[in-house]
Amino acid sequence: MTHETCTNATLPVLTLSTKSILESQVIEPGLCTGCGACIAISTQTESVMADSPLGPLPQFSGEDPPDAAVRVCPAYRLSYPDLYRSHYQSLPESWLLGTVLRTRTGHATNPDIRRLGASGGTLTAVLCHLLITKRVDAVVAVRQGVPEPELARAVLCHSVEDVLSCAQSVYVPVSVLDILRQLEPGKRYAMTCLPDQAAALRALQREGFGPAHQVVYVLGPYTGTALYPAAIRNYLRSKGVRPNDPITSLKWRAGEWPGYLEIKTQSGQIFRSNKVYYNFLIPFFITQNSLQNMDFANEFSDLSVGDAWSPALEAQGQGFSVFTTRSQEMEDILQEMCELNLLTTKSIDPVKASEMHGHMMDFKKRGGYIRNQFRRKLGRPAPDYGFRPSPLPFSRILVECVISSIFLVCRTRLARWLLSLIPERIIGPAFNRLRLGWKALSKPTKRKGLGNLTMIETHKASAKS
């Protein structure tokens, strides 16, 4: 059993076990991202990630998970500057995009893969290429519909067909790192991770955890917001679907880019909702991880990919990604894929690339910090990533008061129930207009100082070591 000593000027010295720290500081306050890292390193086979209304949560059995579980947990005190130093040997030049070798826009050249993917099929094309060229023995990706249509799981893909069946984004929390327990010794893997999972994986590698080193390529999406699983049932309730009419198929981004939510039920009903319209679910069901995490561009993946939101590319339709390489090996693979005409790409200046997502980068880098500070001021636990954004104008804090108040109200049970009474044809367009109006109104404040945003380290002791 492992222990950590917690001190506070006003409290007596407490000695807490690893399990108690994770339970009291992370899981019970609702901060757990469901990454699965603590379960990956647990020596107890009965300890598992279990489904809950908040997504997957760890269920410990018997002895504590090892000490390292606290050090790798991305919802506790994982210092990003330290992780930067251990993984990249330096801090990034850009605190918006992270370490960058090259940024591009583009898509899978194969039209079938492009159509299958969320925003051009770039991730799917690269994962397939890694398998075909035998750079990896298998891929860990996330598949909607496992073990049943409404749920999603991380799965091991040994063939191109397996990888293709995982194309698309899954916008509810899925535990990924607990699958490290299933890796075969001596084999090499590629894995798709969200930002918290990629950071925890790098922390596991830093701890010398063997299976984490078998993941030789980490790929992942830019990640703005995810939804709690209840969003789906609430959406169906607003359509008059009875709880005893099970879902038979669910796709988050079916059809032509940017795609639509498509749900089929056993009674034969089919519901389709344009991506920009079902965004109205976000303020009501946004996950706590989306609010607390400060990494949008998936800064610890070798390749991270987002939607290329630019008027010129949107006008062309069919799906465009914007992507960032962060390791020389991944950069060489992408160049090889371009030469083989597997990817169609165009280089883009990193500043231009980050402008496509300026609003969300601010939401994470400054908004995430302010929201975590709000929690601390209210005496509630909050993750501490070891840095703070600068500049942080007072006007930005005021904007965050408005944003956080909206989330606070919308996430109540009453608000969710009221939402289920409003037809989507009214709430969808109305919410979209409100969102665009708010974006325009808050843009001057949210973009102020963003271009030269820097992060100041706050864990002084570790910064020196």
Ligand SMILES: Cc1cc2nc3c(=O)[nH]c(=O)nc-3n(C[C@H](O)[C@H](O)[C@H](O)COP(=O)(O)OP(=O)(O)OC[C@H]3O[C@@H](n4cnc5c(N)ncnc54)[C@H](O)[C@@H]3O)c2cc1C
């Ligand atoms: C929760 C979430 C929030 C996002 N927010 C934004 C945003 O705000 N702005 C933006 O531009 N882009 C966002 N994205 C990324 C975007 O939706 C696409 O995933 C990305 O552009 C890659 O497109 P693609 O066509 O290359 O991917 P595809 O070729 O469709 O491949 C996607 C791969 O990612 C894996 N994957 C899907 N969901 C998950 C998951 N939850 N965890 C781990 N692996 C997963 C799949 O298994 C698949 O292998 C988000 C994605 C997710 C999952």
Ligand code: SF4
């Ligand atoms: S390591 Fe991951 S799964 Fe475990 S408590 Fe922390 S966030 Fe949750």
